[in-house]
Amino acid sequence: MSQLSLLVAKNISKRFGGVQALADVSFTINHGEIYGLIGPNGAGKTSLFNVLTGIYAPDEGAFIFDGEPLAGAKPNDVAERGIARTFQNIRLFQNLSALENVMIGRHVRTRAGVFGAILRDRRTLAEEAAIEKRAYELLEYVGVAKRANDLAKHLAYGDQRRLEIARALATEPKLLALDEPAAGMNATETQALKRLLEDISRDGMTILLIEHDMKLVMSVCGRVLVLDYGKKIAEDSCAVVQNDPKVIAAYLGGEVSLNLKGA
Amino acid sequence: MSARRRRKAIPSKAWAGVALVAVALALLPFVAALVGQAWVRILNFAMIYVMLALGLNIVVGFAGLLDLGYIAFYAVGAYVYALLASPHFGIHLPFWVILPLGSGLACIFGVLLGAPTLKLRGDYLAIVTLGFGEIVRIFLNNLNAPVNLTNGPQGINLIDPFHVGSFSFAKAETLAGIPFSGPQKYYYLLLLLTIAVIVINLRLQDSRLGRAWEAVREDEVAAKAMGINTRNIKLLAFAMGASFGGIAGGIFSATQEFVSPESFGLLESIIVLAMVVLGGMGNIPGVILGAVLLTLLPEVLRSTMEPLQNALFGRVLLDAETVRLLVFGIALVAIMLYRPAGLWPSAVRKRELEGAKAGS
Numbered sequence: 001m002s003q004l005s006l007l008v009a010k011n012i013s014k015r016f017g018g019v020q021a022l023a024d025v026s027f028t029i030n031h032g033e034i035y036g037l038i039g040p041n042g043a044g045k046t047s048l049f050n051v052l053t054g055i056y057a058p059d060e061g062a063f064i065f066d067g068e069p070l071a072g073a074k075p076n077d078v079a080e081r082g083i084a085r086t087f088q089n090i091r092l093f094q095n096l097s098a099l100e101n102v103m104i105g106r107h108v109r110t111r112a113g114v115f116g117a118i119l120r121d122r123r124t125l126a127e128e129a130a131i132e133k134r135a136y137e138l139l140e141y142v143g144v145a146k147r148a149n150d151l152a153k154h155l156a157y158g159d160q161r162r163l164e165i166a167r168a169l170a171t172e173p174k175l176l177a178l179d180e181p182a183a184g185m186n187a188t189e190t191q192a193l194k195r196l197l198e199d200i201s202r203d204g205m206t207i208l209l210i211e212h213d214m215k216l217v218m219s220v221c222g223r224v225l226v227l228d229y230g231k232k233i234a235e236d237s238c239a240v241v242q243n244d245p246k247v248i249a250a251y252l253g254g255e256v257s258l259n260l261k262g263a
Numbered sequence: 264m265s266a267r268r269r270r271k272a273i274p275s276k277a278w279a280g281v282a283l284v285a286v287a288l289a290l291l292p293f294v295a296a297l298v299g300q301a302w303v304r305i306l307n308f309a310m311i312y313v314m315l316a317l318g319l320n321i322v323v324g325f326a327g328l329l330d331l332g333y334i335a336f337y338a339v340g341a342y343v344y345a346l347l348a349s350p351h352f353g354i355h356l357p358f359w360v361i362l363p364l365g366s367g368l369a370c371i372f373g374v375l376l377g378a379p380t381l382k383l384r385g386d387y388l389a390i391v392t393l394g395f396g397e398i399v400r401i402f403l404n405n406l407n408a409p410v411n412l413t414n415g416p417q418g419i420n421l422i423d424p425f426h427v428g429s430f431s432f433a434k435a436e437t438l439a440g441i442p443f444s445g446p447q448k449y450y451y452l453l454l455l456l457t458i459a460v461i462v463i464n465l466r467l468q469d470s471r472l473g474r475a476w477e478a479v480r481e482d483e484v485a486a487k488a489m490g491i492n493t494r495n496i497k498l499l500a501f502a503m504g505a506s507f508g509g510i511a512g513g514i515f516s517a518t519q520e521f522v523s524p525e526s527f528g529l530l531e532s533i534i535v536l537a538m539v540v541l542g543g544m545g546n547i548p549g550v551i552l553g554a555v556l557l558t559l560l561p562e563v564l565r566s567t568m569e570p571l572q573n574a575l576f577g578r579v580l581l582d583a584e585t586v587r588l589l590v591f592g593i594a595l596v597a598i599m600l601y602r603p604a605g606l607w608p609s610a611v612r613k614r615e616l617e618g619a620k621a622g623s
Binding site for chain 1: 463466467470471472473474475477478481482484485486487488489490491492493499503611614615618
C-alpha cells in the first residue's frame with residue numbers, strides 16, 4: 001500500500017436550503033481500520049454518507065479516494081471505484097431471492113453484454129457460473145446461505161441486514177460503508193453483527209460505520225468521528241472521544257460526566 | 264427466473280411435450296386453412312403481435328418503464344421496409360438486408376426516445392412516450408411534401424413480399440408434393456423468427472442484464488448504489504424493445520404489401536400494451552398468451568357474432584367492430600379486477616403488485 005489513507009475528506013460542506021447539513025467536515029480513513037461515525041440525531045451522519053456515495057454533490061470540499069479525487073462521481077461510479085454501502089432503512093430488492101440480490105451486486109465487476117446474454121458463449125456461461133458461486137460464498141460468509149432461495153423480504157430482520165452487507169461485499173469494495181447496520185437489532189443479533197464486522201475487518205476490509213449503538217461502536221471501531229449540527233467536534237480513538245467534554249455535551253446537552261462504556 | 268433452475272437437466276417428459284407442441288405448430292396452418300386461408304393470415308398476425316408484445320415487455324415488464332408510444336418503432340420498421348422494397352423509390356432490396364436495417368433504425372429511435380426521458384418515471388414517462396408515438400405517426404402522415412418521402416396518408420403500395428431469389432413467400436406453390444399457400448409459407452418463416460425472438464427474450468431475462476433490469480425496476484436507488492449504470496441499462500431496454508418492434512414492423516409491411524400511417528395510431532400502442540398487461544407483465548409465456556388471445560379473440564368474435572345475430576334476430580344488430588371494442592374493454596376491466604397481475608403473471612411481478620397493494 002503506497003499511502004496510508006484510503007479516504008481523505010477535505011472541508012466537505014452541504015446545505016439544504018437554510019439548513020447547514022455539513023459544515024467544513026474533514027477526516028481521513030486509513031486502510032484496514034473500522035472507522036466510526038457517530039453523532040446525535042440530525043447531526044449530518046447520513047448526509048455525509050450520501051455526499052460520499054454520490055447521491056448528493058457537496059457544495060464545497062472534495063473526497064480523495066484511494067489516491068484519486070471522487071469529485072462529481074455518480075452513485076454507480078462511486079460503487080465502481082470501490083465504495084459499497086448499505087442503507088439505514090434496508091433497501092434490498094425485496095421480491096428477488098437472497099441469492100439474486102447478491103448476484104446483482106456482482107454486476108459492476110462482470111462484463112457480459114447483449115451478445116453474451118443471447119449467444120451464451122463459453123465465456124458468458126463461465127462468468128454466470130462464477131457470479132452464482134461467488135454470491136453463494138458471500139451468503140455463507142454472512143451466514144444466510146440457508147435462505148439463499150427465499151425472497152429477501154421474507155428474511156428475518158437481522159438476516160436482511162446481513163444480506164445487504166453480502167450484496168455490498170459482492171461489488172468487491174475497498175471501503176464498506178454501513179449506515180446503522182445494528183438499528184432495530186436485539187442484543188443477540190448485535191453481538192452476531194459485531195463478530196461479522198470483526199471477521200470482515202480481519203479479512204482486510206476497511207469499514208466506515210455509522211451507528212447509534214455506542215457499545216458496538218466503542219467495541220469494534222478503532223477511531224471515531226463525532227458530528228454535531230453538521231460540524232466535526234471530535235475525531236480520535238474511542239477512549240479519547242468518549243471522555244471528550246464536547247462529545248458528552250453534544251449527546252447530553254450539559255456538563256455531565258458519563259461513562260459511555262456502560263451505555 | 265432462478266439461475267439454479269436453469270441448470271437442471273430437462274426431463275424426457277418435457278422433451279416429449281416439446282415434440283408434441285412442435286408437431287402441433289407445424290400442422291396448425293393446414294388445420295387453419297380448412298376453416299379458411301384468412302385464418303392462416305390471422306395466425307401470422309398473431310405472431311407479429313407476439314414479437315411486438317415481447318419487445319414491449321422488455322421495456323414495460325423487465326425494466327418497469329411505461330411506454331405508450333411503442334408503436335412508433337413498429338412504424339419505423341414498417342416504413343423502412345416499405346421504402347426500401349417498393350416502387351415508391353424504385354429500390355428493391357432483399358428482406359434479409361432490410362429487416363436488420365429497420366431493426367437497427369428502430370433501435371436508434373429507441374435510444375433517441377430513451378435519452379431525454381430517462382429521469383421520468385410512471386405517468387410522466389407515459390405521457391412523453393405517448394407524445395413520441397403521435398409525433399412519428401404525424402410525421403409519416405405529412406412527409407409527402409416538400410419531398411415525397413412517405414407518400415403521406417395514401418401510404419405506400421405494392422411493397423415486395425419476402426423472397427429469396429425467385430422463391431417468393433407470397434405465391435402459392437407445391438413443394439415436395441404438398442400444396443402451400445402464400446400465408447402458409449409466411450407462417451413457417453414467421454414461426455422461425457418468433458421462436459428466435461422468444462429464445463432471445465428468455466436468454467436476456469436470465470442474464471446479467473436481465474438481473475440489472477430487475478434491480479432497476481425493484482429499487483433504482485439501490486441499483487445505482489450497487490454500481491449499476493441505470494441510465495445505460497434503461498437505454499438498453501428501450502433500444503432492445505425498439506429493435507424487436509422494428510423487425511415486427513418490417514414483417515407487417517411485407518405481409519400486407521401496403522402501409523399507411525393509419526396503422527400506427529395510439530389505439531395500436533394501447534392494444535400491444537394490453538397484450539403485455541393482460542398476459543402478465545414480465546413473464547414471457549404470459550405475454551405470448553396475451554398477444555395470441557388478443558389477436559385471435561376479436562377475429563373469432565367477428566366470425567361468430569354476425570352469423571349468430573343473423574340466426575337469432577334475422578339481421579345484424581351490432582356491428583362486429585363495435586362489439587370487438589366493447590368486449591375488449593370488458594375483458595380488460597375484468598382482468599384488472601380479478602387477476603391484476605395478468606393471466607399468467609411472473610412470480611416476481613405478482614409479488615411486487617401484492618406488496619404495493621398491502622403497502623397502500
